[in-house]
Amino acid sequence: MLDLYYWPTPNGHKVTLLLEELGLPYQIKPVNIGSGDQFKPEFLAISPNNKMPALVDHAPTDGGAPQSVFESGAILLYLAEKTGKFLPADTRGRVAVLEWLFWQMAGLGPMSGQMGHFNVYAPEQIPYAIERYGNEVRRLHGVMDKRLAQSAYLAGDEYTIADMASYPWIGAYDKLPPDFAAFPNLKRWHEAIAARPATQRAYALKEKVNPNAGKPLSEEERKHLFGQR
Numbered sequence: 620m621l622d623l624y625y626w627p628t629p630n631g632h633k634v635t636l637l638l639e640e641l642g643l644p645y646q647i648k649p650v651n652i653g654s655g656d657q658f659k660p661e662f663l664a665i666s667p668n669n670k671m672p673a674l675v676d677h678a679p680t681d682g683g684a685p686q687s688v689f690e691s692g693a694i695l696l697y698l699a700e701k702t703g704k705f706l707p708a709d710t711r712g713r714v715a716v717l718e719w720l721f722w723q724m725a726g727l728g729p730m731s732g733q734m735g736h737f738n739v740y741a742p743e744q745i746p747y748a749i750e751r752y753g754n755e756v757r758r759l760h761g762v763m764d765k766r767l768a769q770s771a772y773l774a775g776d777e778y779t780i781a782d783m784a785s786y787p788w789i790g791a792y793d794k795l796p797p798d799f800a801a802f803p804n805l806k807r808w809h810e811a812i813a814a815r816p817a818t819q820r821a822y823a824l825k826e827k828v829n830p831n832a833g834k835p836l837s838e839e840e841r842k843h844l845f846g847q848r
Contacts, residue, residue, distance in 0.1 A: 621645035624662065624673040626652050627825040627832055629728065629787035630691040634672045635824055636783040637695055639817035641702055649828050653840035665689060676701070692724040695780040705779045715774040719766075719781035723788070727763075730755045731788045739792055740836065740845065753795075760789075760802050767804035771811075778812075786812045 623638065625631045625647050638645050650656045650671040657669045665687035666673040674694045679686040680701055688697045696717075699706035707713050734752035737745055763785070766773060773781045789809050790797050799806035812818055825832055836844070 620676065620678045622648050622675040622677070624648045624650045624666065624671050624675075625824075625828065626650050626671050627829050628652070628671075629731075629791045630670075631672050632787035632821060632825075633691045633784050634674065634694050634698075635821035636786065636818060637698055637705065637780060639820045640783075640815075641698065641704060643698075643702070647824065647828060651829075653836070653843055655843040658843075674698075690724075692720055692784060695720065695784060699780050705783070707774075707777070707779070712775065716779045716781045719773040720784050723781065723784040727756075727759050727785055727788050730759060731791060734795065735792045736845075738795055740841075757798065760797055760805055763808075764802035764805045767808045772808065778815075782808075782812060786818075 621638070621643060623634060623645050625635065626649065650662060650673075652671065656662060657666070657671060662671075662673070663669060665675060666689040668689065670689070672691055672694060673687065673689045674697070676686045676688070676697075686697075688694050696706070706716055730752055733748075734756045737748040737752060741748075763773070770776055772778050773785060786809065789805065797805065797809075799809070
């Protein structure tokens with residue numbers, strides 16, 4: 620019913636976290652971003668920004684032709700609305716989830732990605748960039764920690780797509796672990812999500828889809844990941 624165009628990155632993990640929680644049948648279509656699969660015409664037809672993940676629903680609720688969705692946040696929202704799960708029906712609860720979902724999409728994800736790039740992947744060390752993005756990610760972790768001092772999860776007492784969007788970006792880089800000693804509420808939240816069976820199933824896909832995850836990038840991989848204009 621569902622085709623997930625996926626590679627085991629933080630944005631890819633967001634969607635498998637939700638699909639495993641929902642228990643929906645889905646088929647993974649690997650998009651090897653290191654070999655340039657994201658630039659193939661057939662993928663661009665459903666994801667014009669040449670980024671994964673993307674989703675194709677072959678049984679949309681309107682009964683029409685297959686529905687494609689790109690952008691991880693849009694996919695989470697689409698599936699939550701399709702199933703009526705992990706997104707509150709009441710207005711205030713829904714607003715809270717959307718606030719934190721968009722907060723992740725606009726802030727935590729991009730800033731963490733830039734922190735990782737300049738610390739892990741950049742061909743030269745640029746101190747200003749390393750400090751700039753490191754400080755911003757720490758600030759965002761502080762925002763989360765203050766919020767999680769007030770409630771079990773980002774949008775309240777229930778686990779939602781807002782948490783699934785943010786979780787993969789906390790500790791996304793082995794060389795850049797979060798300062799959990801400074802942010803104990805973030806630590807508690809992270810451990811609670813890590814212990815969920817659906818989370819463990821979602822992350823088990825990493826080795827199946829990309830056994831080379833974590834190894835140094837080849838020049839070809841760097842070209843496809845960082846060399847496009």
